[in-house]
Amino acid sequence: MTTGHGTRRRTDTDVVVCGSGVAGLAAACALGRLGLDVTLLDKQRTQPPVWKGEVLQPGSLDSLHAWDALGRLEARQAVRLSRLVARTATGEELMALDFTVLGGERPWMLAHDYSTILQCMADSLGPTVRLRRGALVKELSHDSAGRISGVRAVADGTALDIRAGLVVAADGMSSRLRRLAGIDVEPVAYDHRLLSFELPGTLPTDDEVSAHATDRGLVMIYPLPDARIRVYIQVRTDELRKVSPADLRRWCEGLVAQVPALAPLAGLLEVNLDRRQLLPVWCYRAPSxxxxxxxxxxxAAHVVHPLAAQGMNTSIGDAEALAARLAAVDLADGSAVDGALRGYENDRMTRIRDVHTMSHNAARMMTSTSRAGRVLSRRLMRGTARSRRLNYLTTYNMSGLGMRPLDRLDRLVQLGVLPDLRARSFAASHSPAHPAGGAAAQLRRAGRDNR
Structure with missing residues (x-):
């Protein structure tokens, strides 16, 4: 059959995944491990270099290990980061989240370039997964009952008609498939952007993400492989619009004056001003x-502020949860597949909401530029640091291993309004007879119960 695009090719597959970012590759890895026939499509032939999505939380590492991607990342010198530390502009520690207290086999974050993470995942795709780049998905296909039954795409002038038991829309924020499926989202832009720098050099502490809460907002610093440093700086949306090179140098001098912790990097920042990237910051959750x-x-389903490094990790969790729901389902049985999808949605909506709330709260604490906001956020962080229990829970929630959201009493403890009445029971569970790993397992069970 011929069309305006030349020859039309029809293909049958169990699953067609649209988009080969982290979510799409994770879906292809997880579903391919079930022995399913997976077709993975992406409109881009190569991944453009973007300085984002570089930190993987502990909760993602087991999945990457199971898919054989973790070893590839470590072979390419991925950096282990044990702590996420909130600091003042001068470097004073406000709160430290130490992932080693969680126990387990991999109690650390892992940092590498986003493109390298994608490449290692692509190299780990199983034998039942076919990856086709340069394929633009144009339409959804439907069966006689109106159920989505595949996609129509174009690649190299050839129209592709791919029929599948399941379509996975992993095509990013501007998802065409989400729109075609009639699912509307309302993205909300934060009132700032993040200016990203990649600097040559090493940091005095090489296993830490430092997030500085300053009068100008967030400044984040962490190491990357090959003796490189990533720096994110919060800027107003119009702060660097139409500035001259001389203006940029003056801006850099003012930045270091505002954030003395950046002084050791001042020269590198100025030299690399022309290599900066400006990233918009959004958040949303799809209603379905x-x-x-x-x-x-x-x-395609959810976006959070990058401060808490939850975007990639929640995407990997999506893929694992979907695979778990589909493990015992015949993909040829549409009603069974749709029942599994409803179960998946029930599972994930609560988790996505909790991650969204946690990430937004963390962003508000670190990015506030009002005096009242800065005072409140520092009080909350210092209160968390004083309570071993709340510090542990915050670390656990951030890790991606599970979720136990802080309640109103916890917030009052953070503010110093109430004593921590649950501290004694927490201390008992962390006694030598109940090591940290056991407590983390208890929290995972509690998180499942809450869902």
């Missing part, structure tokens, strides 16, 4: 994750 025959994963 599924339609009959289709599921949204990753940024």
């Amino acid at each position: 994750l599924v339609r009959p025959g289709l599921v949204l994963l990753g940024e």
Whole structure:
């Protein structure tokens, strides 16, 4: 058959995944491990260099290990980061989240370039997964009952008609498939952007993400492989619009004056001003994750502020949860697939909401530029640091291993209004007879119960 695009090719597959970012690759890895026939499509032939999505939380590392991607990342010198530390502009420690207290086999974050993470995941795709780049998905296909039954795409002038038991929409924030499926989202832009720098050199502490809460907002610093440093600086949306090179140098001098902790990097920042990237910051959650025959994963479904490094990790969790729901399902049975999708949606909506709330609260604490906001956020962080229990829970929630949201009493403890009445029971569970790993397992069970 011929069309305006030349020859039309029809293909049958169990699953067609649209988008080969972290969510799409994770879905292809997880579903391919079930022995499913997976077709993975991406409109881009190569991944453009973007300085984002570089930190993987502990909760993602087991999945990457199971897919054989973790070893590839470590072979390419991925950096282990044991702590996430909130600091003042001068470097004073406000609160430290030490992932080693969680126990387990991999109690650390892992940092590498986003493109390298994607490449290692792509190299780990199983034998039942076919990756086709340069394929633009144009339409959804439907069966006689109106159920989504595949996609129509174009690649190299050839029209592709791919029929599948399931369509996975992992095509990012501007998802065409989400729109075609009739799922509307309302993205909300934060009132700032992040200016990103990649600097040559090493940091005095090489296993830490430092997030500085300053009068101008967030400044974040962490190491990357090959003796490189990533720096994110919060800027107003119009702060660097139409500035001259001389203006940029003056801006850099003012930045270091505002944030003395950046003084050791001042020269490198100035030299690399022309290599900066400016990243917009959004947040949203789709009101639904599924339609009959289709599921949204990753940024097609949810976007959070990057401060808490939850975007990639929640996407990987999406893929694992979807695979768990589909493990015993015949993909040829549309009603069974759709029942599994409804179960997946019920599972994930609560988790996505909790991650969204946690990330937004963390962003408000670190990015506030009002005097009242800065005073409140520092009080909350210092209160968390004083309570071993709250510090542990915050670390656990951030890790991606599970979720136990802080309640109103916890907030009052953070503010110093109430004593921590639950501290004694927490201390008992962390006694030598109940090591940290056991407590983390208890929290995972509690998180499942809450869902």
